[in-house]
Amino acid sequence: EVQLEESGGHLVQPGRSLRLSCVASGFKFGDFAMHWVRQGPEKGLEWVAGIGWDSGSLGYADSVKGRFTISRDNAKNSLYLQMKSLRPEDTAFYFCTKDINVGVLPPAVRGFDAWGQGTLVTVSS
Amino acid sequence: DIQMTQSPSSVSASVGDRVTITCRASQDISSWLTWYQQKPGKAPKLLIYAASALQGGVPSRFSGSGSGTEFTLTISSLQPEDFATYYCHQGNSFPFTFGPGTKVD
Numbered sequence: 001e002v003q004l005e006e007s008g009g010h011l012v013q014p015g016r017s018l019r020l021s022c023v024a025s026g027f028k029f030g031d032f033a034m035h036w037v038r039q040g041p042e043k044g045l046e047w048v049a050g051i052g053w054d055s056g057s058l059g060y061a062d063s064v065k066g067r068f069t070i071s072r073d074n075a076k077n078s079l080y081l082q083m084k085s086l087r088p089e090d091t092a093f094y095f096c097t098k099d100i101n102v103g104v105l106p107p108a109v110r111g112f113d114a115w116g117q118g119t120l121v122t123v124s125s
Numbered sequence: 126d127i128q129m130t131q132s133p134s135s136v137s138a139s140v141g142d143r144v145t146i147t148c149r150a151s152q153d154i155s156s157w158l159t160w161y162q163q164k165p166g167k168a169p170k171l172l173i174y175a176a177s178a179l180q181g182g183v184p185s186r187f188s189g190s191g192s193g194t195e196f197t198l199t200i201s202s203l204q205p206e207d208f209a210t211y212y213c214h215q216g217n218s219f220p221f222t223f224g225p226g227t228k229v230d
Binding site: 037044045046047050059060061062095100106107108109110111112113115116117118 | 155220
């Protein structure tokens with residue numbers, strides 16, 4: 001069974017940093033692209049960042065470019081999101097998702113076929 | 126950035142109804158369009174990728190069509206478990222963007 005488990009979310013002051021982690025199991029982690037998607041309170045979905053199977057390709061939403069860094073460690077079946085200069089508008093549930101594709105560069109077939117339950121990041125003073 | 130819009134924003138329907146949701150992209154995205162279903166308090170679920178390919182395990186009452194800038198998700202006969210919010214998502218270019226969602230209640 002494919003499982004994704006996020007951790008690291010909590011209350012943080014504006015301007016501070018936070019690192020999210022996601023541990024995967026039930027599939028060959030190194031064979032698929034991975035992404036972070038977030039959802040603010042009572043809001044829709046927002047793609048945050050994606051990384052290819054070998055970390056050779058990356059992509060970011062405009063709203064986080066330059067502040068967030070996505071990375072992975074295939075030996076540890078883990079995905080990470082380093083977040084800096086956090087803003088109140090970054091408050092959201094952050095989901096780790098598995099792509100059906102190996103790479104992240106568009107244009108290409110895209111489908112997030114497994115999701116974690118999310119970890120809540122609250123940015124507030 | 127490619128902007129995704131969905132219509133309607135919400136739809137009231139009954140069990141057995143045929144429900145159609147439209148997703149429009151601000152520019153040509155070929156067939157790089159995905160549909161997700163999300164229930165309250167739950168993570169989204171992949172329904173359809175590449176505009177019309179049904180994800181494994183998804184009931185055949187769900188179907189997708191379209192290409193270019195206009196796409197549709199159709200539920201042929203609404204079931205009780207289908208009351209949820211539906212999102213489209215483009216994978217044609219960075220940054221990948223979601224539509225605002227359509228709530229079926």
